[in-house]
Amino acid sequence: MRRIYVDHAATTPFHPEVTEAMLPYLGVRFGNPSSIYSEGREARKAVEEARARVAKALGADPGEITFTSGGTEADNLAVLGVARANRERGNHIVTTAVEHHAVLEPCHYLEREGFEVSVLPVDGAGLVDPGEVRRAIRPSTLLVSVMHANNEIGTVQPIEEISAMCREAGVYLHSDAVQTVGALEVDVNRLGVDLLSVSAHKLYGPKGTGCLYARRGTKLEGIILGGGQERRLRSGTENVAGIVGFGVAMKLAAEEWEQRSDHVRPLRDRLIAGILEGVPHTRLNGDRERRLPNNVNVLFDFIEGEAICLRLDFQGIAASTGSACSSESGEASHVLLALGIPQQKAHGSLRLTLGRENTDEDVDYLLEKLPPVIEELRRMSPLYPG
């Protein structure tokens, strides 16, 4: 059966150029980058070439890039690493209610180490008010962490305005850009961030690789201790094949982000219009304008998103309710709750996130299959008045 993958916010398929570049490092090129003989030097060269590519794609210097095991570790390193390295300067962190758990969990963990955390609310579209950020900053504030775009609802935050405020206050700004690299322009100097997280598998690269950008001079300490790799910020033998794949994925993202966005945006707009017009008792989650070009997130009254996804899977469609992480816990999404959506309704969401391989025919198929699935589930729902 035909399969349509519309869950690119969860992970993306490999770009063929990424796979091709990685293959030698899964075979004959197995050296350890820290070894001094030729196999090691070859691996070191590959890692440094990838670092240069990643840095260039972000408008950064290679020395500002630390390879990690992905977005989660980059977020953890930013929050824990800045907090612990700057403890003598203060104990306060500002973040938002819609951050990924990879930011929220380390923030809350730090509360046990005596740090204080302010979690800012968002408006009904998921936007953070830069004025709220300014008001939350205290003399003891070390770090502000606001994501570039949300992985569930696609809302893009006003990072430039927030960074201007942080700079004025002398506070570090971290941004989780896992969902925006390859979809929007992500230039660390234009955004004005001090730290930025990236994950390879969200941009057609391999799982288990990513990086943290940290502006030169940022006081940061490692959270994984050992052999002192990555300028002591991330011990552990480098994932050479993964890093090589990440480097190629970043090069392609920098070259193609505009083209990719122009490809998915009209597909997204057709999906949003088609669903909202074709299915009653439905609303769009997230901001209509300040939105990732590939994100559709809709709330269907009276039914559960999980049930919709299962039925869609039988029709050959891979979609999700929101974040892959919250689907296991069975709890309503913290992001939807932060928008002010009541607990019971928040279970009725469906997220479709498009990618470079999706087509107009995919959208036709989705718009053909989805309305009857919703109708059928609603007919079985005791909540449904119609």
Ligand SMILES: *Cc1c(COP(=O)(O)O)cnc(C)c1O
């Ligand atoms: C996927 C994701 C992460 C986690 O990245 P991994 O590489 O899977 O650890 C962090 N933040 C956001 C916004 C994400 O979408």
